[in-house]
Each structure stands twice: as C-alpha cells, then as structure tokens.
Amino acid sequence: MNDKLIQSQKRLHDSLFELYMQGGLELFQAGTRGLKRELIIQLETSALTPEKGEIIHYYAVNRWDYEDEFDEWAKPLRPLTAEAEKIIGVTNAQLAHCRSGNAVLVDFLGFISECERYPLKS
The missing domain is CATH 1.20.5 (Single alpha-helices involved in coiled-coils or other helix-helix interfaces)
Structure with missing residues (x-):
C-alpha cells in the first residue's frame, strides 16, 4: 500500500x-442540538471602567445550538456620552425603549442557568 x-x-x-x-x-x-450546552457570553458596557459604566448589552449563545440564544440591550441608569455612543454604535434614543438593566439581568441569569433543560454535571 x-x-x-x-x-x-x-x-x-x-x-x-x-x-x-x-x-x-x-x-x-x-x-449537536440539545446534547451539549456550552455558552459563549459577551457583555457590553456603557463605559470603559466598571466604576463609570454598567452592562447595557447581554448576549449568550450555545455554541452547539445557535437557536439557543439570549440577546438583549438594557437601558442604562445614566445616559451614554456622545463618545460612548460612537464607540458602541447605539444611541440613547435607541436604548430609551429597552428594559432596565436589573430586569434584563434577571432574565439573563435565568437563561444561563437553565437547569431543567440542561442539568448541571456532578
């Protein structure tokens, strides 16, 4: 041979x-769908440092099932600066219609810890 x-x-x-x-x-x-759940998580903040900003975009996707996805923007407590709007690519006007960060965070945490659908390994 x-x-x-x-x-x-x-x-x-x-x-x-x-x-x-x-x-x-x-x-x-x-x-691949439904057998494994490995999340790719991306968070976007309203400023460069945690002291000045907050999370305004929550995103997670299961790398094995792209339909298993969470993608939501949150309204910041303080308006974005003009510089932040340019960097992030969203405006205060667009975020004005979003839910509060706390409400989005609760749903996001629920999404990433779906124990019924994806039991934790021992």
Whole structure:
C-alpha cells in the first residue's frame, strides 16, 4: 500500500478515536442540538471602567445550538456620552425603549442557568 495512504489512514483513525474519546460519537449520533450546552457570553458596557459604566448589552449563545440564544440591550441608569455612543454604535434614543438593566439581568441569569433543560454535571 502507498506510504502516504497508510499515513493518511492512521491520522484519520487517530482523529476519529480522539473525537470518540471527547464524546464526539454521541454528538454525531444524536446531532449537536440539545446534547451539549456550552455558552459563549459577551457583555457590553456603557463605559470603559466598571466604576463609570454598567452592562447595557447581554448576549449568550450555545455554541452547539445557535437557536439557543439570549440577546438583549438594557437601558442604562445614566445616559451614554456622545463618545460612548460612537464607540458602541447605539444611541440613547435607541436604548430609551429597552428594559432596565436589573430586569434584563434577571432574565439573563435565568437563561444561563437553565437547569431543567440542561442539568448541571456532578
């Protein structure tokens, strides 16, 4: 057998074995949706430092299921500066119609800790 083909088959075998060891076989058999929940979280603030700003954008998405997503803006307690509006790309007028940061935070925390749907591992 061709030496390159043998090496290629060995690499394929090793890759499949590693995927199997990491739970890839289960992912492959069940499909990725609903089997695992690994969240990518992004928070955006109204200023460069926590002392001066607050979280105004809450975003999280399950890397295995893009329909499992939370994306909501919050109305800040203090209006954004003109400089912050330019950097963030949203205006005070756009945020005026949003819910308060506390209300959004409660829903966000509920989303990221959906224990019924995604039980915590022991």
